Amino acid sequence: MRWIIGCGGLGLLVLVAVVVFLIWWSRNPIVFVSNQDAVKLQARRLTDKEAETAIDLELSLTGSGDGYFLSTIEIPRQVAEAAGIQPPAGFHEQSMPLEQPQDTEDAEFVKKWNAENVRFVGRLDLKPGQRCLVSIPARDPRLVTGTLNLTYEWRGRYVGGSVRSAKVDLNPSSTADDLSTP
Numbered sequence: 001m002r003w004i005i006g007c008g009g010l011g012l013l014v015l016v017a018v019v020v021f022l023i024w025w026s027r028n029p030i031v032f033v034s035n036q037d038a039v040k041l042q043a044r045r046l047t048d049k050e051a052e053t054a055i056d057l058e059l060s061l062t063g064s065g066d067g068y069f070l071s072t073i074e075i076p077r078q079v080a081e082a083a084g085i086q087p088p089a090g091f092h093e094q095s096m097p098l099e100q101p102q103d104t105e106d107a108e109f110v111k112k113w114n115a116e117n118v119r120f121v122g123r124l125d126l127k128p129g130q131r132c133l134v135s136i137p138a139r140d141p142r143l144v145t146g147t148l149n150l151t152y153e154w155r156g157r158y159v160g161g162s163v164r165s166a167k168v169d170l171n172p173s174s175t176a177d178d179l180s181t182p
Contacts, residue, residue, distance in 0.1 A: 039061065039062065039063035039064070039065050039068065039128070039154075040061070040062050040063060040166075041059060041060075041061055041062075041068075041070075041126070041150065041152050041164065041166045042059070042060050042061075042062060042166075043057055043058065043059045043060075043150060043166055043168045044057070044058055044168065045057055045058075045168060045169070045170050045171075046058055046133075052140075052141065052142075053137060053138065053139075053141070054135040054136055054137050054138055054141060055083075055085070055135070055136040055138050055141045055144055055170070056133060056134070056135050056136075057133070057134040057135075057136070057148075057168060058131055058132070058133055059126065059131070059132045059133075059134060059150075060129070060130070060131045060132070061126040061127065061128045061129070061130075061152075062128065062129075063128055064128050065128060065154065066127070066128075067154050067155055067156070068125075068126040068127075068128075068152055068153070068154050069123050069124060069125045069126055069152065069153055069154075070122075070123070070124040070126060070132075070134070070150060070151070070152050071121065071122070071123060071151050071152060071153045071163075072119060072120065072121055072149075072150070072151035073087075073088070073091065073119070073120040073134075073136070073148065073149070073150055073151075074117050074118070074119050074120075074148065074149040074150075074151075075117065075118050075120075075148050075149075076116065076117060076118075076146055076147075077115065077116055077117055077118050078116075079143070079144055079145070079146055079170075080118040082140075082143050083138045083139060083140050083141060083143040083144045084138055084139025084140060085118065085136060085137070085138045085139075085144070086136070086137040086138070087120040087122070087136075087137075088120065088122075088134050088135055088136045088137065089135070090122045090123065090124055091120040091121060091122030091124075092120065092121060092122060093118060093119065093120055093121075094119055094120070094121040095110075095114045095119065096110050096113050096114055096117075096119055097110075098110045120136075126152060144170050145170055145171050146169075146170055146171075147167050147168065147169060147170065148167070148168045148170055149165055149166075149167055149168075150165060150166045150167075150168060151163060151164070151165050152164055152165070152166070
């Protein structure tokens with residue numbers, strides 16, 4: 001406390017600025033944007049005539065960096081119900097949560113989105129340069145066409161992180177492009 005007074009008010013000004021910053025930060029988290037374009041998720045549906053009980057996806061993370069994981073798989077509800085799709089191992093079905101219930105526009109969007117889509121939530125660690133197989137159980141995978149959305153995330157050791165997405169064309173012999181934005 002002595003250094004605050006001894007600095008002719010400058011120390012007090014710095015102290016007030018730090019306190020104001022901490023209060024502001026607790027209400028409005030700071031988002032740091034970085035260029036992580038080197039890391040992308042590539043995904044494709046494996047077509048195997050023997051696979052009559054699942055939709056098999058091959059995922060690979062390009063670039064470098066640890067701590068990435070697949071967190072969400074989204075499928076149009078009409079496709080999921082027609083093919084009898086179930087969550088893959090390590091995932092469970094969960095509706096999109098409503099973040100701000102007082103916002104009627106958000107509530108309408110979430111209600112419509114949940115009516116039109118099935119969302120599987122879980123965690124599957126992704127390692128750069130290693131291929132990973134995700135097998136989504138289905139009563140009749142031949143009925144599955146269209147697009148599937150994948151969300152993958154990175155979490156910093158102490159703070160920070162990013163959320164990215166990729167679309168997978170479920171039609172035979174197609175590959176997904178990374179659609180993420182840092």
